[in-house]
Amino acid sequence: MTIRPATLLLTLSMAVLLxxxxxxxxxxxxxxxxxxxxxxxxxQVNDLLTEIxxxxxxxxxxxxxxxxxxEAQIVVANDGFSARTFGWNLRxxxxxxxxxxxxxxxxxxxxxPAGGTVxxxxxxxxxxxxxxxxxxxxxxNR
Amino acid sequence: MRILLAALSITLLAAxxxxxxxxxxxxxxxxxxxxxxxxxxxxxxxxxxxSLLRSGHFQQFAATHGRPPILLFxxxxxxxxxxxxxxxxxxxxxIKAELVNSGVVQLATTYAGVSGRVQDQDAAAHxxxxxxxxxxxxxDATPDFSLTGTIVEHSSxxxxxxxxxxxxxxxLTNWSNSLxxxxxxxxxxxxxxxxxxxx
Numbered sequence: 001m002t003i004r005p006a007t008l009l010l011t012l013s014m015a016v017l018l019x020x021x022x023x024x025x026x027x028x029x030x031x032x033x034x035x036x037x038x039x040x041x042x043x044q045v046n047d048l049l050t051e052i053x054x055x056x057x058x059x060x061x062x063x064x065x066x067x068x069x070x071e072a073q074i075v076v077a078n079d080g081f082s083a084r085t086f087g088w089n090l091r092x093x094x095x096x097x098x099x100x101x102x103x104x105x106x107x108x109x110x111x112x113p114a115g116g117t118v119x120x121x122x123x124x125x126x127x128x129x130x131x132x133x134x135x136x137x138x139x140x141n142r
Numbered sequence: 143m144r145i146l147l148a149a150l151s152i153t154l155l156a157a158x159x160x161x162x163x164x165x166x167x168x169x170x171x172x173x174x175x176x177x178x179x180x181x182x183x184x185x186x187x188x189x190x191x192x193s194l195l196r197s198g199h200f201q202q203f204a205a206t207h208g209r210p211p212i213l214l215f216x217x218x219x220x221x222x223x224x225x226x227x228x229x230x231x232x233x234x235x236x237i238k239a240e241l242v243n244s245g246v247v248q249l250a251t252t253y254a255g256v257s258g259r260v261q262d263q264d265a266a267a268h269x270x271x272x273x274x275x276x277x278x279x280x281x282d283a284t285p286d287f288s289l290t291g292t293i294v295e296h297s298s299x300x301x302x303x304x305x306x307x308x309x310x311x312x313x314l315t316n317w318s319n320s321l322x323x324x325x326x327x328x329x330x331x332x333x334x335x336x337x338x339x340x341x
Contacts, residue, residue: 066198087169087341103236104188107169107181109341123192126244137169139341 045074045134052138053080057117061132070124072132078112085111085139090122092129100129109139174337175304178226178295181341182330186310187236189328194237197324199314200246203286213247214285218257224295224308233310237289250285287323288315302335 038059045056057075064071070092078084087107092100102125112118122132164170167184194200203211215238217230241247252266260266269283291312298305307329314324 064196067196067201068198069195071196085341103240104191106167106184106188107341108185108188109181123196125191125195125240137341 048134048136049076052084052086052136054078054084054086054112064123067123068127070129072120072122072124074120074134075117076110076112076120077117078114081114083111083113085109087137087139088120089135090120091133091135092122092124092126093131093133094128095130097131100125102126107137169341170339171341172337172339173332173334173341175306175332175334176337177306178224178228178293178308178330179332180232182308182332183228183232184236185330186328187233190310190312190326191237191240193326194241194314194324195246197314199287199316199323200241204246210245210248211286212250212283213241214250214253214255214288216255216257216261219289220291220293220312222293224293225297226295228293233293247287248283250283252283253285284317286317288317289313290315303333304335305331305333307331 038061041059041061045059049056054076057077058073059075060073062071062073063069072090074090087109089105089107091105092102094100104123104125110118110120124132167181171179171181173179173181200211200213215234217234220230220233222228222230238249242249251262252260252269254260254266289312291310294309294311296307296309298307308331310328310330312326313322315321316323
C-alpha cells in the first residue's frame with residue numbers, strides 16, 4: 001500500500017486543524033421532548049436562531065418553586081465548527097399581552113462552543129407574567 | 143486637487159461616529175477588558191434579583207408574618223475589591239428598585255446601624271421624635287434581613303489578548319438568627335485586545 005505525499009499532507013493538516021477548532025461532543029439521555037415543552041415557541045425560537053447558525057433544542061416554561069414565579073428555559077445548540085457568541089433578551093408579558101417592566105430586562109451575552117449546548121434561563125419578575133418574547137442578536141465582535 | 147480634498151474630507155467625516163444616545167447596557171454599549179462595564183453591572187444585578195426572587199425567602203416571610211420583610215441594603219454594604227472605580231448605586235439601585243417597587247420587600251431607610259449613617263436623615267429624625275412622644279419603640283423599622291456583598295476581579299493576559307474575570311457575590315442575612323439564608327455569585331468574563339462597541 002502506497003500513500004501519495006499529497007494525501008499524507010492533507011491527512012496531517014486535518015489532524016492538526018481539527019483539534020484547533022475546539023469543538024465539544026455533546027450527548028443527552030433525553031430522547032423525547034420534555035412533558036411541558038412548548039412546541040410552537042420552539043419553532044419560533046428556531047427560526048430566530050438559524051439566522052446565526054444555531055438551533056433550538058427545546059423551550060420549557062414552568063413555575064419555579066418555592067417562589068411560584070414562571071421560569072423559561074431555552075436550550076440552544078451549536079452544530080457549527082466554531083464557538084458562537086450572541087446577545088439575548090427575554091421580556092415577560094402579562095395576560096393581556098402587555099410588557100411587564102423590570103430591571104431584569106437586560107441584554108446578556110452568552111457563548112456556545114462548537115458542538116455544544118447552552119441553557120438560557122430567565123425568571124419572570126412577577127406572578128402576573130404569563131408569556132414572554134425572546135430577542136436575539138449576533139455579537140458584532142465574534 | 144480641490145475635488146480630491148473635498149472627497150477625502152467627506153469620506154473622513156463619514157467614518158467618524160458623532161455622539162449619540164444609546165440604550166443603557168444595550169448591544170451598542172462599549173465593551174472593555176480593562177474595567178467593569180455597565181453591561182456587567184446590569185447583568186449582575188439582574189442575576190441577583192432573579193436568584194433572590196427564585197429563592198422565595200421574602201415571599202415565605204410575607205406569608206408567615208402577614209407583611210413584606212424589612213430589608214437593610216446600604217450602598218456601602220457592597221465591598222468593591224477591583225481596580226474599577228465603581229459607583230455602587232449602579233449595582234444596588236436596580237436591585238432595590240425591583241424588590242421594593244414590586245412589593246416583595248420594604249426598604250429600611252431610617253436604620254442607622256454601626257455606621258450611624260441613615261439613608262434618609264429627615265425620616266429618621268421624625269421616627270425618633272415619634273418614638274419619644276409615644277414612649278414606645280413603634281416606628282423603629284428594625285430590619286428582618288440585610289444584604290451584603292463583594293466584587294472581585296482576576297486579570298490575565300496571553301500575548302496581546304487580555305482577559306478580565308469579575309465575580310459579584312451577595313449574601314442575605316436573616317436577623318432573627320443572624321445566619322446567611324441565601325448567597326449567590328455571578329461571574330462575568332471578557333476577552334480581547336482592544337475595547338469595542340458591542341456585546
